[in-house]
Amino acid sequence: MVDLGSLPIESHKLQAFVTESIKPLLNHVVVYGVGGAHFYISQSNKGSMVFGGDLDWYKSYAQRGNLPIVQDSAEAAMAILPCLGRIRLLRHWAGVMDMSMDGSFFMCKTPISNLYLNAGWNYGGFKASPASGWYFADLIANEQPHKYIQNHNLERFEKGINLDERGAGPDPKLHG
Amino acid sequence: MTSRRINNYGKVNRNRVVSFIWNQKKYFGFEGDSLASAMLANDIKIVGRSFKYHRPRGIMSCGVEESGALITIGQEEKRDPNVRATTQELYEGLVASGQNAYPDVNFDLGAVSGLLGRFFAAGFYYKTFIGLPPFEWGKGTKAWMFYEKIIRKAAGMGIASRLPDPDTYEHANDFCDVMVIGSGPAGIAAAQEAADKKLDVILVEQESVIGGDKLSDADFDSKNLRSSLISSGVKIMTRTTAFGLYDNCVAGLLERVTDHTNIKPEYLPRQRFWTIRAKHIILGTGAFERHIAFNNNDVPGVMNANAAKHYLNRYGVLSGQNITLATNNDSVYGTALELAQAGSNVSIVDSRFSVGNEITEELSKNNIELILGRVPYSINGKKSVHNIELKNSNLENSNHKHRITSDLVLLSGGWSPVVHLLSHRGVRPKWDNENLCFVPDEIKEPITVAGSASGIWGTGDCVASGVAAGLNAAKSLGLKTTDYFFPKRGGWKNPIQPLYEIKYKKSRSKSFIDYQHDVTCDDVRLAHREGFVSVEHLKRYTTLGMANDQGKMGNIIGLAVMAELLNKKIPEVGTTVFRPPYTPVAIGALAGRNVGKHFRALRVTPMHRWNLDNGAKMIEVGLYQRPWYYPAEGETLSDSYIREAETVRKTVGICDVTSLGKIAIQGPDSTEFLNRVYSNAFAKLAIGKARYGIMLRDDGIVMDDGTSWRLSENDYFMTTSTAQAAKVMAWLEELLQTRWSDLKVHVASVSEQWAGAAVAGPESRNTLIECLEDPQVISNDSLPFMGVISTNLKNGIPCRIARISFSGEMAYEVYTASDYAPDMMDILWKSAQNFKGCLYGLEALGALRIEKGHVTGAELDGRVTIDDAGLGKMASVKKSYIGSAMRSRGVLSDEGRETLVGLFPKNKNEKFDAGTILCEVGKVNGFGIGRITAVTHSPALGHWIGLGFIKGGVNSWKNKEILGSDPVRNNEVRIEVVSPHMYDPEGEKMHG
């Protein structure tokens, strides 16, 4: 537990890729997970294709990735949009993902008084930030979790409440 | 700019004329030209338009830092947008067209956005989110949904093709002792030194010929140097860019195999992506020349100074007739002399006040005008340079404006070492105030920097540093070397003076920092005014350095402007991190050969050919191809699987079950091992018997179901589900090696070694009798339910037979060595046909097992406990096993959990699908009370049935009606809940 210095969270890295900007090619976000692949792609308003997929699979805080995932992501990109072959990758980097044991976040009090935890968003943090802010503020102000986040606490594991939609089990890297 | 080809200069092959198309017109160049040099030779002034303001751009450099000459090469499916004309080698028939312009780069309607430039300053994009004033201001905007489309259309540089990329790309790997990146004087010296020490050396060069900056020397012989390096044992890779450095001195490289030629044989890939694992890396990556920011510094006809020297001596192109060089450092003087000697009128504007007699004398001998103490102030001209205005270096305002008529302005604002690859390794650069550039800071990995990349300017010093780097590499690899030293940084006679921006008198000027994204000094000041004071924010808000050149040209100027605003020194402002790739890399190259059907490996069973020959239609299950159904003439999928399932229940059917995982478990502790991993008892499994087993995860949730057969005292054969085969294998190995190292057990995957077929149905025994050498071995006494034997098929093929049933009928699973698979199938099928049996596939198998209520991965989805699945009896209370401690924690042992049930539509004519959410009548919301996991149109019962989970199980919903809600497929069905064992609930048929 947190007073002993451990949490149900591991820090992994997720690479993101950006291409040169081109005239509009894709108007939606495309996501797929087939054949063991895991992939998303969209086109930014500036014209770059932005894509990514799997974690690098080993724990890291380094914020930079290695080549095997670059290759995997390019393969997944080509599988769904074969015209991307000639588009050039401009930049790739990695962010630190706080992967949790069941793929779901924690927004709760901790055993340490006045210490609140809002973490373990895996790689969904970007999208969830605005809404999570409201619920976290509510928790801190009212000392009680809202009903939507009632089970999103550190005690859920001992209670058998597994918020594990994917059914991957207690291994952070598998929730990528 | 009146640029042209001249005689007696350049190393292009004038005997080979090459034609190319630019904007649908034909032009000529020579073999050896780059597209840019050929364009200059043809005096093509405007080659592109800038991103935002659509200002005309010309050729601005002679290398990868090019921001103006971004061209689209090729057509249709081979269309390549955003190619730098400066790095594209010219070949016969090359087709080039301008981009980001309508109708073309010479006359572009898009230039109107330049007139509205005031509204498109940095950050305009983000401000549009706030809302259109005055109605929406501050409240977000609905109009965004409309004008986002316009912004998207205006954005983007080239147009990409939508057709699949027809080219092939390869991946390659290599190893070496020393990798030298860059073949300038330092790189070559380093490579030679390392090779002399008998080290394995790879020299990587992004150009087509080695030499680096020496290529701009009139008398440099690249070919000779190449031969001598090769004979020393150096492996030279030209047309190869080292685009990224990764952990452990592993580099990613891109080799351009056929981009430079129109001869593209089928057997060659377009490009190769190399992963090279070195023990030591030497960076001889050189330095970029910076430009200077002043009003209108982007008019076509502005280039960096060193580029002109390259165009002259490498390509024989004189880039201008009346040339003005503006500088703050010594590096331009050699260039100026050469340009004057080649026939141009040259003037030099130096911001400093003295450059020494030696230089001044040389200049006057060559009729070069030298204007000291002046800086460039503004360029007049729109589509080309007409003249350039100067002002005094040290006066804020100057009434006396010097004006020089020019057609080419060459800028040199300083030199920036190319430290990008080090940045990939997290090495932050440090500022050298004497040389006004960033140089590498301390490097902890086996990487050495040599030459200009470390801020050394003189050629002799660069060579010496290369030698030192080579010796340094040898030493770090354990060899004995002589002493070596690295020359001091710098090397200019006269010190460089800071010159980043010359402010314009008017409040708004177009002084470009980032040419490609149209970021001006005013934009940086605007960002600062709006509160973006960190360099990371500056970059993202103004988009400085985010274009194709990734800030190679403009970053330092941006930092200098920021530093002034923040009242800090440049190093205090900080830097952003350079990321791979150094230059853009085609995604196709990164993907390599794993495209199209090769995206993933194809797994087939040894019966694959046999299945196809016998009419199977296949389906993908993960990576496997499995038989789906075996249609008779004119049958649909439904017709087929219903017939197959009925045949199995009536007489006999044969099914390929080879894709199941199979594991050999051997050793004196095998029984104890199995007893620990399975939830049910295995300690007393008799020899010659098989048992169905459930494996839990550590946290008590069901991992997989399978069987284990005891072949002898210490020899077991385990089967797992297809999907979990690899996972279970890794799990068993993990347990044995990391937790129970005292157990004497060996596990081996034998999934590939065994082929298996299920023979199922009332006539299955009779069918098998005809196939065996000794039919007696499968009599009911010899082979009771769950028994296992090893025996031979009629033609001597050895096999293992287990009397296990997944379908619920009397059934046997027959396994043989994979090579015998087709023969085994021949024998089994011949016999089955005598009983009017059939071959059946996955669809029928699914129907049969759903009718029986047998669970598969669809139900055991990683969230379900053994009790949820209705298999609570298989959780032994007499022993501890993996998951036993955790399986009952908290809510996992609650009454009223979602447990396994069978489902019928109330109206037997209706259907439902897997994934449907089960809800109480009148409460169709949220997560409902359960879900459907698998469905089939039951051959035995004549209507749709399903398996699923529901809160409280059968007992809570017997005789009550519920709703199945499927909003995705627009369906809502009334459902009744029944026992999951919907056919032959007593299991009589299996035991016959």
Add this chain to the structure above:
Amino acid sequence: MIRINCPYCGERDHSEFTYGGDASIKYPSLDAPEKEWTEAIFFRKNIYGKQLETWHHTSGCRMWLEVERSTQTHEIFSVKACHSELNKIIQKEKSK
């Protein structure tokens, strides 16, 4: 590319391996109480810097390895077989 020096196969790319998990976890005995198992399964120190982890050489010798690696720089400090007896045998072979 993280390069792992497999004691049996030699130095290989990390893509030949499957990542395991935290090697510092001592799993309780099968009949230990729920509380001990919960702690072992769900809670991690997640160290920034040198830490112990397991890797499984799935595309090679199938050995489970205990690797000491920095999560900050990815530098590997030691590699050995998880199975202590296996380790002893390998050390003995190497010293021959």
